[in-house]
Amino acid sequence: MPSPFFATTTTTIFLVVLFIIGTFVSCSEGAPRAFFVFGDSLVDNGNNNYLLTSARADSPPYGIDYPTHRPTGRFSNGFNIPDLISQALGAEATLPYLDPELTGDKLLVGANFASAGIGILNDTGIQFASIIRIARQLQNFQQYQARVSALIGEEQTERLVNGALVLITLGGNDYVNNYFLTPFSARRLQYNLEDFSVYIISEYRKILMRLYELGARRVLVTGSGPLGCVPSSLASRSTNGECAEEPQRASAIFNPLLIQMLKGLNQELGSDVFVAANAVEMQNNFINNPQAYGFVTSKMACCGQGPYNGVGICTPASNLCPNRDVYAFWDPFHPTERANKIIVQTIFTGSDKYMIPMNLSTIMAIDSL
Numbered sequence: 001m002p003s004p005f006f007a008t009t010t011t012t013i014f015l016v017v018l019f020i021i022g023t024f025v026s027c028s029e030g031a032p033r034a035f036f037v038f039g040d041s042l043v044d045n046g047n048n049n050y051l052l053t054s055a056r057a058d059s060p061p062y063g064i065d066y067p068t069h070r071p072t073g074r075f076s077n078g079f080n081i082p083d084l085i086s087q088a089l090g091a092e093a094t095l096p097y098l099d100p101e102l103t104g105d106k107l108l109v110g111a112n113f114a115s116a117g118i119g120i121l122n123d124t125g126i127q128f129a130s131i132i133r134i135a136r137q138l139q140n141f142q143q144y145q146a147r148v149s150a151l152i153g154e155e156q157t158e159r160l161v162n163g164a165l166v167l168i169t170l171g172g173n174d175y176v177n178n179y180f181l182t183p184f185s186a187r188r189l190q191y192n193l194e195d196f197s198v199y200i201i202s203e204y205r206k207i208l209m210r211l212y213e214l215g216a217r218r219v220l221v222t223g224s225g226p227l228g229c230v231p232s233s234l235a236s237r238s239t240n241g242e243c244a245e246e247p248q249r250a251s252a253i254f255n256p257l258l259i260q261m262l263k264g265l266n267q268e269l270g271s272d273v274f275v276a277a278n279a280v281e282m283q284n285n286f287i288n289n290p291q292a293y294g295f296v297t298s299k300m301a302c303c304g305q306g307p308y309n310g311v312g313i314c315t316p317a318s319n320l321c322p323n324r325d326v327y328a329f330w331d332p333f334h335p336t337e338r339a340n341k342i343i344v345q346t347i348f349t350g351s352d353k354y355m356i357p358m359n360l361s362t363i364m365a366i367d368s369l
Contacts, residue, residue, distance in 0.1 A: 045074050046074065062314065294338075
């Protein structure tokens with residue numbers, strides 16, 4: 001059974017992080033900095049609810065532990081990573097860009113442009129039909145800036161965007177929902193795994209440079225998680241409950257290439273604009289030793305069906321665990337809220353094993369001077 005002491009300790013650490021960041025925020029001028037989010041289902045907080053797509057989290061039991069206890073479009077039982085970062089920044093959670101309530105002063109908080117199912121490549125997630133691909137997310141960011149300029153003027157808008165924190169999460173779907181989608185996918189016939197990884201990193205670089213051109217100056221870039229260890233991979237690709245070899249190798253190739261590419265970009269720009277969050281290392285900790293982190297299991301999803309609850313998607317008819325806090329994975333692909341808290345703690349306070357070249361607490365301290 002998980003240690004009650006550890007559960008209390010992780011909560012205490014998160015509260016301390018909130019206090020530290022709150023202190024940094026209060027020392028800086030005016031309101032908390034704006035926050036912008038781009039990427040896939042790990043960070044989507046409801047944009048896909050407004051689209052004709054199957055990649056939605058708009059039915060129970062999604063949101064069962066959210067304050068409203070209702071589904072919100074987040075692929076979580078409760079808060080997701082952007083929510084927890086916003087809390088630590090002392091800010092309101094960013095609204096989905098497609099939310100009609102994102103008007104007036106709410107625009108100044110920032111916006112979430114993410115859309116479940118997308119990847120670095122345009123042909124990733126084609127099975128989900130209407131999703132907001134990354135090029136469109138960046139166009140929406142341009143549109144957002146025009147809307148804010150009408151509200152506070154161009155100069156103030158530029159200052160808001162330059163001073164904002166940005167989070168972008170891409171890459172996992174390019175493997176799961178593209179390269180590995182079928183045994184003979186078009187991309188698999190075109191590339192071996194190493195060459196495919198080099199290709200998507202080169203495309204990711206173009207996306208990040210475009211984000212920089214649009215004014216982003218502090219960008220957290222998360223690598224992929226351990227793709228072979230999620231319950232979906234265990235159910236479909238593992239014979240003995242061990243992490244599936246090929247998706248796990250993809251993560252092991254992608255993440256170092258991403259870190260190398262970000263270091264090169266920062267050198268080229270002469271500033272630490274891009275900060276790598278090594279998600280595979282963060283999650284490996286509680287996947288390899290779940291009990292040490294207060295989890296009963298890191299193999300079984302809380303919500304799902306089939307082996308490891310890893311088959312299909314989470315629905316009202318799925319098996320549902322009674323206590324989400326002792327599960328590392330909520331559904332076949334996504335961490336629980338409690339696992340997200342551990343990830344966010346590491347983003348704020350982790351060593352250079354996890355955050356390169358520095359963690360978010362250090363960034364906030366530097367930027368508040």
